[in-house]
Amino acid sequence: MTAPLPVRRSRLAPALTYLSLVAASLVVLVPLAVVFLTSLKTSREVAEGGALSPPENWLNFANYATAFTDGKMLSAFGNTAFILLFSITGTVLIGSMTAYAVDRFDFRAKRPVMALFLVATLVPGVTTQVATFQVVNGFGLFNSLWAPVLLYMGTDIVSVYVFLQFIRGIPVSLDEAARLDGANALTVYWRIILPLLKPAVATVVIIKGITVYNDFYIPFLYMPSEELGTISTALFRFKGPFGAHWEHISAGTILVIVPTLVVFLFLQRYIYNGFARGATK
Amino acid sequence: MTETTDTAAPAKVPRRTAAPPRGGPRRPAPPRGTLLRRLTPWLFLAAPLALLITFTYVPVGNMVYYSFTDWDGVSPDRSLTGFDNYVQIATRPELFRVFFVSLYYLAASAVQIVIALYFATVLSWNLRFRNLFKGILFFPYLVNGVAIGFVFLYFFQDGGTLDSILAWFGTGSDRAWLGDPASANTSLAGVSVWRFTGLNFVLFLGAIQSIPAELYEAAELDGATRWQQFRHIIAPGIRPVVGLSVILAISGSLSVFEIPYIMTGGATGTTTFVIQTVKLAFQFNKTGLASAAAVVLLLIILLVTWIQRRITPDERVDLV
Numbered sequence: 001m002t003a004p005l006p007v008r009r010s011r012l013a014p015a016l017t018y019l020s021l022v023a024a025s026l027v028v029l030v031p032l033a034v035v036f037l038t039s040l041k042t043s044r045e046v047a048e049g050g051a052l053s054p055p056e057n058w059l060n061f062a063n064y065a066t067a068f069t070d071g072k073m074l075s076a077f078g079n080t081a082f083i084l085l086f087s088i089t090g091t092v093l094i095g096s097m098t099a100y101a102v103d104r105f106d107f108r109a110k111r112p113v114m115a116l117f118l119v120a121t122l123v124p125g126v127t128t129q130v131a132t133f134q135v136v137n138g139f140g141l142f143n144s145l146w147a148p149v150l151l152y153m154g155t156d157i158v159s160v161y162v163f164l165q166f167i168r169g170i171p172v173s174l175d176e177a178a179r180l181d182g183a184n185a186l187t188v189y190w191r192i193i194l195p196l197l198k199p200a201v202a203t204v205v206i207i208k209g210i211t212v213y214n215d216f217y218i219p220f221l222y223m224p225s226e227e228l229g230t231i232s233t234a235l236f237r238f239k240g241p242f243g244a245h246w247e248h249i250s251a252g253t254i255l256v257i258v259p260t261l262v263v264f265l266f267l268q269r270y271i272y273n274g275f276a277r278g279a280t281k
Numbered sequence: 282m283t284e285t286t287d288t289a290a291p292a293k294v295p296r297r298t299a300a301p302p303r304g305g306p307r308r309p310a311p312p313r314g315t316l317l318r319r320l321t322p323w324l325f326l327a328a329p330l331a332l333l334i335t336f337t338y339v340p341v342g343n344m345v346y347y348s349f350t351d352w353d354g355v356s357p358d359r360s361l362t363g364f365d366n367y368v369q370i371a372t373r374p375e376l377f378r379v380f381f382v383s384l385y386y387l388a389a390s391a392v393q394i395v396i397a398l399y400f401a402t403v404l405s406w407n408l409r410f411r412n413l414f415k416g417i418l419f420f421p422y423l424v425n426g427v428a429i430g431f432v433f434l435y436f437f438q439d440g441g442t443l444d445s446i447l448a449w450f451g452t453g454s455d456r457a458w459l460g461d462p463a464s465a466n467t468s469l470a471g472v473s474v475w476r477f478t479g480l481n482f483v484l485f486l487g488a489i490q491s492i493p494a495e496l497y498e499a500a501e502l503d504g505a506t507r508w509q510q511f512r513h514i515i516a517p518g519i520r521p522v523v524g525l526s527v528i529l530a531i532s533g534s535l536s537v538f539e540i541p542y543i544m545t546g547g548a549t550g551t552t553t554f555v556i557q558t559v560k561l562a563f564q565f566n567k568t569g570l571a572s573a574a575a576v577v578l579l580l581i582i583l584l585v586t587w588i589q590r591r592i593t594p595d596e597r598v599d600l601v
Binding site for chain 1: 400417423431433539568
């Protein structure tokens with residue numbers, strides 16, 4: 001992001017501007033803060049007190065323990081980590097290989113291949129699941145962790161574009177120098193292109209990571225069995241057994257939000273740029 | 282998804298048009314058999330293409346085929362029924378009604394774009410706590426959808442966050458926010474505004490900040506007001522991004538699934554097109570009908586995209 005623009009002085013405008021910013025911040029934060037308060041209350045407090053009242057004991061983490069064990073959150077985090085690891089690695093390799101092949105080689109089918117990737121961007125994944133389900137089922141992958149991994153890997157066109165944009169900025173002379181030293185295409189890709197693509201890899205890892213961590217639809221459709229819960233589906237199951245136990249539901253909700261918050265605080269800049277780059281392609 | 286992706290198709294990468302020094306093919310690799318050399322790109326493309334075809338093109342093809350059958354998704358036999366499924370979608374009002382729910386989300390998207398535009402403009406100026414506000418506004422976009430669903434279930438429930446806040450202001454309301462269709466859909470669309478404004482905001486902010494600063498300086502010297510600056514510098518400069526956001530808004534409004542499914546399960550008239558399709562396919566085993574519905578949705582989204590490209594060809598607005 002570039003430097004902020006010079007500020008202009010007038011009297012009333014700044015006050016109103018800040019007022020609108022504070023109002024918007026409250027709209028964002030209050031619903032989240034209330035859920036955090038609720039997660040620290042006992043069930044008696046939830047039943048008797050108002051939603052906005054503070055908890056009696058600010059260090060009452062009992063609900064977190066309950067949510068974590070009864071909500072099977074540990075295995076949910078484990079499953080999500082597994083899916084994240086494999087689908088992100090896969091996406092990075094698939095996307096960078098595609099970009100390398102398309103950008104560094106001349107072959108006759110180049111345009112049709114690019115067209116295939118382009119047209120696929122127009123097909124929203126939401127619409128095709130009815131039929132995708134049959135394909136996944138045909139491979140015998142229904143109710144396995146590999147179904148989401150493959151789907152996340154195989155339907156990510158955005159990352160292909162991020163890599164393509166970036167690889168164009170890497171001078172071909174580097175490839176050529178390596179070729180003269182006797183390196184083959186695979187070595188050039190692995191030793192030269194991939195390391196130089198680091199910033200693009202970071203962008204893809206962030207976008208993909210957040211998308212996969214938050215996705216509900218695919219795990220919900222393809223992994224209904226309880227031990228295969230991801231954080232989204234495990235949290236969704238709080239609706240049943242915990243009924244109206246808002247203190248437990250809130251604790252589970254906060255458990256899911258905290259990792260996102262931590263990642264966001266550490267990687268803010270990259271996240272903004274990543275999403276801006278990913279969306280506008 | 283803008284036109285730029287077309288024009289930037291790698292088929293014409295300008296820096297490659299210069300003839301390579303040796304005048305031969307660009308690859309200086311020692312010729313180790315032309316066959317191997319011609320196969321090299323395909324070795325890299327094999328896995329990506331296999332995945333792309335398996336998980337995008339095969340499903341789309343199958344979906345179109347299923348949509349002309351009465352298949353239940355399980356049984357080995359299915360019979361072709363022609364356009365019967367499509368006729369049902371067009372004539373059975375209960376299948377058709379879900380499109381009206383999208384209007385709530387479409388209205389929400391309009392609100393979202395306006396809010397995002399306002400805050401992006403405001404925060405492109407030098408303000409105190411600029412980064413803090415930016416972070417707060419963007420954060421909801423990163424939060425897990427199920428978590429958002431629960432946060433707002435508590436927000437809207439009787440005696441929940443919203444009722445308590447209203448009680449503070451002395452307007453104690455005793456209404457079930459998710460109790461009747463109009464109010465429930467408005468509430469859910471409101472959640473969608475809360476969730477997605479941040480993305481639009483960051484996109485707009487990025488576009489505004491890529492406008493050269495000297496334009497503003499020149500405008501300042503000419504005594505342009507803030508409004509005039511917005512009107513003549515910012516607005517034209519971010520038109521492409523706004524166009525993209527409109528497309529995303531329309532296709533997003535048609536394919537809403539998560540928030541209503543998590544919060545109400547589609548009860549009280551909040552069923553969206555995708556919730557209905559999922560239920561048809563996976564609860565009622567009407568794969569044929571669900572496929573036809575999905576094909577209709579896909580066609581609408583393609584049509585919208587095409588119209589948008591007709592209306593706003595991606596003109597790079599040259600201000601300088």
